[in-house]
Amino acid sequence: MKISHHLDFMLASILAVATIIFVFLVYNRTIVLSFIVGPFRFSHWLGIIGTVYIAIATPLFVVLKRRFHADWTRIVRFHMFGNMVFFAFIAAHFAAQVGRPPSNYPELGTGLAMFLAMALQVASGFTQRFRSQRAAFKKIFNYKTNMFIHASLVMVFYLVIVFHVLHGLGLT
Ligand code: HEM
Ligand code: HEM
Numbered sequence: 812m813k814i815s816h817h818l819d820f821m822l823a824s825i826l827a828v829a830t831i832i833f834v835f836l837v838y839n840r841t842i843v844l845s846f847i848v849g850p851f852r853f854s855h856w857l858g859i860i861g862t863v864y865i866a867i868a869t870p871l872f873v874v875l876k877r878r879f880h881a882d883w884t885r886i887v888r889f890h891m892f893g894n895m896v897f898f899a900f901i902a903a904h905f906a907a908q909v910g911r912p913p914s915n916y917p918e919l920g921t922g923l924a925m926f927l928a929m930a931l932q933v934a935s936g937f938t939q940r941f942r943s944q945r946a947a948f949k950k951i952f953n954y955k956t957n958m959f960i961h962a963s964l965v966m967v968f969y970l971v972i973v974f975h976v977l978h979g980l981g982l983t
Pocket of ligand 1 (some may be wrong): 855858859862901904905908909917918919920921922923924925926929975976978979980
């Protein structure tokens with residue numbers, strides 16, 4: 812296995828742990844992201860930026876990957892690290908919402924569904940990219956199914972986000 816693959820694994824693992832710590836600190840309001848910037852709270856801006864990035868970068872990845880002479884490693888790095896960073900933005904928006912005080916608690920619905928789908932998407936992307944080559948592991952973990960779950964979950968993102976934004980903006 813190449814050294815760059817080990818470095819990617821380490822970097823992705825550090826990013827995942829940093830995201831979990833960051834999200835926890837936003838949830839218990841040690842880090843406050845609810846200040847207003849223009850028409851929205853900062854935590855909403857993070858949700859919007861993360862969503863726009865993933866909505867554009869995913870089809871871009873699908874096209875780039877299929878180009879003739881495509882550099883697979885570079886393109887997958889862009890896919891993996893880009894999505895992990897912007898998922899952290901979305902996770903901050905999620906944590907700010909579920910950490911709201913009881914007097915002002917949101918009605919959980921489309922946002923919660925999307926967060927669970929995206930967390931599973933990141934986790935299945937991780938297991939796909941860093942799959943073990945050991946024969947025993949390959950027997951108990953089916954990578955084709957994992958890839959199917961990973962690629963299919965993107966539909967939840969594109970379908971549910973429409974209803975979430977309409978609801979968030981008070982239009983439904
Ligand atoms: C994948 C991306 C996103 C996730 C996981 C997410 C997650 C959440 C969650 C869990 C809530 C609490 C209510 C609920 O469960 O529906 C929420 C509320 C909210 N979200 Fe998002 N969100 C995302 C993207 C966005 C975007 C792009 C916007 C842009 C307008 C947005 C705007 C809002 C607003 C305004 C609320 C507050 C609604 C209320 O107070 O009832 N979110 N979000
Ligand atoms: C959270 C947002 C993400 C979305 C929406 C997403 C979406 C997708 C889609 C649609 C594909 C299928 C592409 C195709 O076959 O044309 C794919 C492939 C893949 N994704 Fe993700 N992904 C996300 C995050 C991640 C993360 C965080 C990782 C790694 C840690 C990852 C690793 C992979 C890998 C390894 C492939 C297979 C590439 C190949 O072998 O050709 N993804 N992803």
